Every structure is written in structure tokens, then in C-alpha cells.
Amino acid sequence: MIPMMSLSSEKSTILVVDDYPANLHLLLESLKEAGYKVLIAINGESAIRQAGFAKPEIIMLDVMMPGMDGFETCRCLKQQPNTRDIPVIFMTALSETVDKLRGFEAGGVDYITKPLNIVELLARINVHLELKRAREELKKINQELQETNQKLLDSQQQLERMARIDPLTELANRRDMTERLEQEKQHSERSGASFAVVICDIDNFKQVNDNYGHDCGDIVLKSVARLLQANIRAQDHVARWGGEEFLLLLTDTNDSGAAKFAERVRAAIANEPYQYQNQALAITMTFGISMCQADKGIHLCLKEADQALYQGKEHGKNRVTVFRQTA
Numbered sequence: 001m002i003p004m005m006s007l008s009s010e011k012s013t014i015l016v017v018d019d020y021p022a023n024l025h026l027l028l029e030s031l032k033e034a035g036y037k038v039l040i041a042i043n044g045e046s047a048i049r050q051a052g053f054a055k056p057e058i059i060m061l062d063v064m065m066p067g068m069d070g071f072e073t074c075r076c077l078k079q080q081p082n083t084r085d086i087p088v089i090f091m092t093a094l095s096e097t098v099d100k101l102r103g104f105e106a107g108g109v110d111y112i113t114k115p116l117n118i119v120e121l122l123a124r125i126n127v128h129l130e131l132k133r134a135r136e137e138l139k140k141i142n143q144e145l146q147e148t149n150q151k152l153l154d155s156q157q158q159l160e161r162m163a164r165i166d167p168l169t170e171l172a173n174r175r176d177m178t179e180r181l182e183q184e185k186q187h188s189e190r191s192g193a194s195f196a197v198v199i200c201d202i203d204n205f206k207q208v209n210d211n212y213g214h215d216c217g218d219i220v221l222k223s224v225a226r227l228l229q230a231n232i233r234a235q236d237h238v239a240r241w242g243g244e245e246f247l248l249l250l251t252d253t254n255d256s257g258a259a260k261f262a263e264r265v266r267a268a269i270a271n272e273p274y275q276y277q278n279q280a281l282a283i284t285m286t287f288g289i290s291m292c293q294a295d296k297g298i299h300l301c302l303k304e305a306d307q308a309l310y311q312g313k314e315h316g317k318n319r320v321t322v323f324r325q326t327a
């Protein structure tokens with residue numbers, strides 16, 4: 001009696017290759033009865049052609065055939081990308097070790113000896129179908145894992161980006177700028193170049209919020225952020241430092257260059273027409289500058305810029321002040 005095939009191998013297609021009609025007939029009948037779809041080929045060339053377009057799940061391949069023998073046929077199948085993954089089981093009357101070895105070397109997964117024992121043949125087919133399915137399943141799972149990994153990586157990168165951006169103004173936030181300042185400090189220690197830290201603050205911002213509401217305050221913050229961003233050089237950085245305070249990092253700059261630059265930005269902010277619900281708003285900013293050199297830490301630099309800013313506020317706002325060591 002022929003054993004029942006497992007449900008999972010239902011409708012599997014098997015290509016049988018043999019030059020001997022009686023063998024083909026026996027295999028065709030037995031495999032059909034076991035529920036397989038069967039394709040037949042009587043030589044190597046025809047086997048390679050059929051395997052290429054019919055994509056059988058398994059190939060039963062006779063070794064001794066006129067012309068192209070089974071080994072050569074198998075090597076050809078293994079060289080083609082679209083047939084290389086189809087398991088090949090050799091059928092051979094030769095049971096010497098050397099021939100079995102040649103079969104494995106040619107890329108076969110198994111062999112059975114003639115005369116064919118149908119029970120053994122079906123059992124081996126089943127094993128290799130299961131193995132093939134397991135391999136395909138693994139490949140699919142691997143691919144899904146890779147996709148999931150990529151998605152995780154993307155979300156992580158997005159989270160990292162979000163953690164460095166101020167959501168209202170879309171400028172870098174304090175955390176991002178703090179890291180940049182440290183990097184710039186390290187760079188300047190190596191290169192000897194100085195850089196400027198500019199802290200700027202919107203004048204009378206509390207009055208804007210009190211008189212027109214926080215929506216208006218937000219619009220002003222966004223406008224100022226846009227103007228700051230538009231006025232810096234490509235190598236400089238701007239961040240929302242907190243509340244209505246912004247910080248500019250100007251690379252490779254001396255104090256007069258920084259002052260000139262800040263003055264230009266100050267003028268751009270002051271000359272911009274701001275409107276809220278058809279009312280014109282007068283917006284100005286005060287700027288405090290400190291130069292950061294190799295021997296001065298970031299913390300001190302920020303403190304000095306803050307002091308300069310405070311002086312500017314004391315002296316009437318809407319101005320640029322460079323920190324000077326007072327005698």
C-alpha cells in the first residue's frame with residue numbers, strides 16, 4: 001500500500017527525469033496516486049527547460065541518461081538562479097560510494113537506488129518537501145524580521161530627531177544646542193579658532209502675551225525663529241534656548257565679526273512688520289555676545305553672554321552688547 005502523503009504536500013509538483021519509459025511510468029502512477037502533480041522529462045535538456053518554467057518543488061533525477069547525464073543536469077540546474085533552490089533527488093542503480101558522493105557534489109540533496117522502493121521514495125520526497133518549506137518559511141521570517149528592524153530603526157531615528165527639536169519653532173532645542181556647543185568647543189581646542197555665543201531675547205515679550213494672548217505670543221516666536229534661521233550663515237546654528245530666548249552659535253568668528261553679524265540680525269528683526277489680527281506689533285530683540293576661546297569653558301561663556309544681554313536690557317533693549325571683562 002502506498003502511504004498517505006501529508007496534507008501539507010497537497011498539489012506539490014514533482015518533475016521526474018528518466019530515459020527509461022518503464023521507470024517514468026512507475027513513478028508517474030505512484031506519485032499521482034499519492035496526490036502529487038507530476039511532470040516528466042526524458043533527458044537532461046528537457047528537464048532543465050521544464051524546471052525553468054514549471055518551477056517544480058522537487059526533481060527526481062536519473063543518473064544514467066544518454067547525452068547529458070544526471071550529474072551534469074544537476075550542475076546546470078544549480079547554476080540557474082530560478083532553479084537552484086529546487087531540491088534534486090538522484091535515482092541511481094549504481095550504489096558505489098563514489099557515485100553517491102558525485103551526486104552530492106553536483107548539488108543533489110539525496111539519492112535513492114533502483115529498483116525503486118515506492119514507500120521509501122515517497123518518504124524521502126516528503127522529508128525534502130518539508131525541509132524546503134521550512135527553509136522558505138525561515139527566509140520569510142528573516143525578511144519580516146529585517147523589515148521590522150528597519151521600522152524600529154526609523155522610529156528610533158525619528159524619536160531622536162524629535163528629542164532635539166523645539167516643536168513650536170522647529171528650531172533645534174536647548175539639548176541639541178548644548179551638545180553642539182560642546183562639539184564646537186572641542187573643535188576650537190584643536191583648531192585654535194574662536195567662536196561666538198549670542199543669546200538673544202525678545203523685548204517685552206510678557207506684554208505681547210498679556211495684551212494679545214498666547215496665540216499671538218506663539219506667532220511672534222515662530223516669526224522670530226524664522227528670521228533668525230534665515231539670517232545665519234550655513235555654518236552657524238540657532239536654537240530656542242528657552243521661553244523667548246534664542247541662542248546663536250557663530251563659528252570661526254571674532255568679536256567684531258560677531259557684533260556686526262548680531263547687529264544685522266537685530267535690524268532685520270526690528271524692521272520686520274509683525275501683524276496680529278490686523279494690529280501692527282513692534283517686536284525687537286536684545287543681543288548679548290561672548291567669545292569662546294580655547295581657555296574658556298562653555299559654562300562661563302554662556303554666563304558672560306547672559307550678562308551682556310542683561311546689560312543691553314538695562315540700557316534700553318533692542319541692542320547688541322559684547323561682553324567685556326570690566327576692570
Ligand SMILES: [Mg+2]
Pocket residue numbers: 018019020062063064065
Ligand atoms: Mg537511465
